[in-house]
Amino acid sequence: MNFHSGAAQLAPLAIVIPIIAAAVLLSVGRWLPRTLIDVLATGTAAATVGLDAALFAHTAGGRVVTWASNWTPKHGHSVGIVLVADRVGSGAALLAGALMLCALVFSWRYFDSVEAHFHALMLLFLAGMTGFALTGDLFDMFVFFELMGAVAYALTGFKVEDPTSVQGALNFGIVNSFGAYLTLMGIGLIYAHTGQLGLAQIGQVLDRSPLDALVVIAFVLVVTGWLVKAAMVPFHFWLADAHAVAPTPVCVMFSGIMVELGVYGVFRVYWTTFSGILPPDDIRRALLVLGILTAVVGAVMCLMQRHLKRLLAYSTIAHVGLFICAAATLDDSGTAGAAVYVLGHAGAKSALFLLAGVILARYGSVDEATLHGKGRDAKATAVLFAVAGLALSGLPPFATSLGKAIGEDALLARGYWIGPVLFVAVSALTGGAVLRAGARIFLGLGPVPAEDQQQTSGDQEERETQSLPRMPATMMLAIVTLVAGCLVCGIYSPITHALGRGATRFVDHAGYAQQALFGRAAHSVALPTGIDWTTLGVALGLTSTVLALLVAALGLYAEKIRRAAERVLDPFAMVGSGLRRLHSGHVGDYITWVFIGVTALAALVGIPLRQ
């Protein structure tokens, strides 16, 4: 039994270094010049990336287990808290660190920081996300989740002079906190039933328990908080509001990794704790239904937006639906597909958000209609926007396309032909919406769309920086790094192979407990099937890209088409309009949907089990 490897202390250090730096920034921030604050914050993020990378390297041979406060287990029992860093978890932490580094580089010098408070909050956000990805204790997950949440509410409302900002932050705060309290109810139920709080320990007890209503409802309640964060339908309403108003570097973190950590949380809890007791077919069906619904709603709402950041937010919701569908296959290939897709999506979506930030800085608006044709002279921005939009549509060889291909393959292998259809359709619709916006803004194609009272306009966005005539080098560097990263991860196969092996370990229920509780070294794992590029994958990727260009072209002339084919398209328009009215910005509506969502999930999981 070995719990004292040298790498074991990397995990707590990766969590704590940003905390100490944030405390220093709070204390001396008022006296430091802006450049020094930027250097300190960016340096801390870089150091955290280094620690995460070292931890990731150590996960090649298995999981890195850290028992905090030295409470190593005796005979598989311990009173302490464990941090279990496996490849997927440390990879998520590494992604969070890398995105934070890009976000801080982007906000270099130009973003108002209020005595280093912005930087301190960002570093605490990084600490919360790192901890959530690395912990192996259910209550500790909740605590890190609340840290992520509290700091995120403050960051979302950071532009206090903007009326929409503070409203979006409040909606975000109330809905996410309520979801977290439902999770805590679930944790209380599980603790009463098993008497344990560690993921591995609970799993051990549940493996030997009979299946009853308590376990099912506890599962539903525990994952509710994570699903609210992941913005699965019908918990998704807060996401568009929060993304529309948060400062650009913060949106990068939200769409790039925070929302995906919700999906991670669901499957981490499932695999370590409930996979021995809940029948996989049941969970698979429930999550697939909700995942498909999420993807469709997200894609449809995405098409109907004129506010650039809301458009990107709904695209994130649609992609989260795809991540859930891929991971809901409940095997190593699907999980690997979800992991690679998350990686690629982080690069492409973050770049798009940063480009939206550049557009806001340059032209003072993020409204597609207002910006019609304004971007004709912004060559570099236009090219990057096009490339990122094509990456989002699933153009090979970007990592988004590879993740999509692996996910489609995994769903097909399970007999779900709807998988590839959904993936292609959603990538085409969301990528098409992005490309349509780009064509309108940078090429001035198509007529200027009419005013629509039901939509949120992008003209009310307050400037985050002073007016910038050209894209500063730091912003360009951040965006190019992200797009290049998306491309590299798709081409350089050792990265995807590493994630693939990590996925195989992620779904290993028994191995997790053996290593965390008994220190038994992990055996080596095989690559999941379908982890490389296949002809079918490339073909589907090209199909979705071509369809995206078609959707963009149709979107440019949407008004004319609607008038020409009014009788045929009217029912669709009514459905779309009704869907849009549901997204009312009213926090009471959102909480109502949370209750409906919990009921729906419980029904989907529980009713088939009554036989």
Add this chain to the structure above:
Amino acid sequence: MSHYAYFVAGALVLVGGFGIARSRNLVHATICLSIAQAGTYVLLMAVGYQTNAPAPVFGSTAKPTKQVVDPVVQSLCLTDIVVSATVTALLLALSIQIAKRHDTVDPDELVALQG
């Protein structure tokens, strides 16, 4: 009657959620969120209780024994209370700013984010 405490906990969460959903004032909604969280305190403490067991504090008169009320849920509850206080503070700060920017704290009148 042996499960009454658990039902009280569930009722508090439902009442809190009901309050937020029909609220006409953001400060009221924030307090309803705290009420919902109070349900979690009740659940945790109810789970940890043991009949006729003393508090888990030892001294000259109370010798160390395992037959005490569960101290683990008390530490969870402490964390929970701190989280509640901090979230309430943030939401109230946001309510103040909303009041200043929108001249109202009625969610029905906040129509800036639609579609």
Add this chain to the structure above:
Amino acid sequence: MSRTARMWLLGLGLIGVGVCYALAALDLPSFGSTFHPYRDMAVPAAVAHGAANAVTSIVFDQRGLDTLVEEIILFGSVIGAVALLRPSREEQEHGPSPMGRVLEPTRLLGYVMLPTTLVIGVDVVTHGHLTPGGGFQGGVILATGLHLLYVAGSYQALDRLRPVALFEHGEAIGAAGFAILGIAGILTSAAYLTNMLSYGTLGQMFSAGTVPILNAIVGVEVASGVIVLLARFFDQAVLLGHQRESISVPQPGELR
């Protein structure tokens, strides 16, 4: 959604969640049962590490990482609330309006209770490992005790005796102190946040290793954080007092 539609949907959701929770609650061990496996391990561990208050031992020693993050949640929320409550470019700093008269009994009570509360607060913090209490509880008592100056005196009196910058430093020291003490654990015993000082005898002032030290650090952080938080809310109250007429709050019974 219209209000009626929302109420119907809400009713459906509440019934659904209520039924689910009731089904689960019925399978819980009955209230007051003896099934507490975690307690059976935690209490002997607490006693072995010399802590007379098992709860504090769990909070700071056994599940210390949770407490560190909890403290940082408070730290981050205070930074966030301060950032959210910053005065905008147009708002100028108005001085507080002159206070009304404070009743003599209130003033007397303030004179008596302020030092008493502060002493009780320090007592709760320092004896957290021996009797019920601890850093969080004592920190809140200290912070709110200081505000008796406002209740029994005036806002100006509070403002003069409460340098916010000092308390921001206190917050930072509390937050970083906990984290750095954990790193000291790595340097001495190869695990983060280990309780590496001597455990002493159960019930003595200097027992339970690092627990009293962490109690004190958390007490400083919580007290400073709450004082800073309340200071910013007070600033807003002063500002809002000058703008109260323009904000619409629906009165009870008002139909819209």
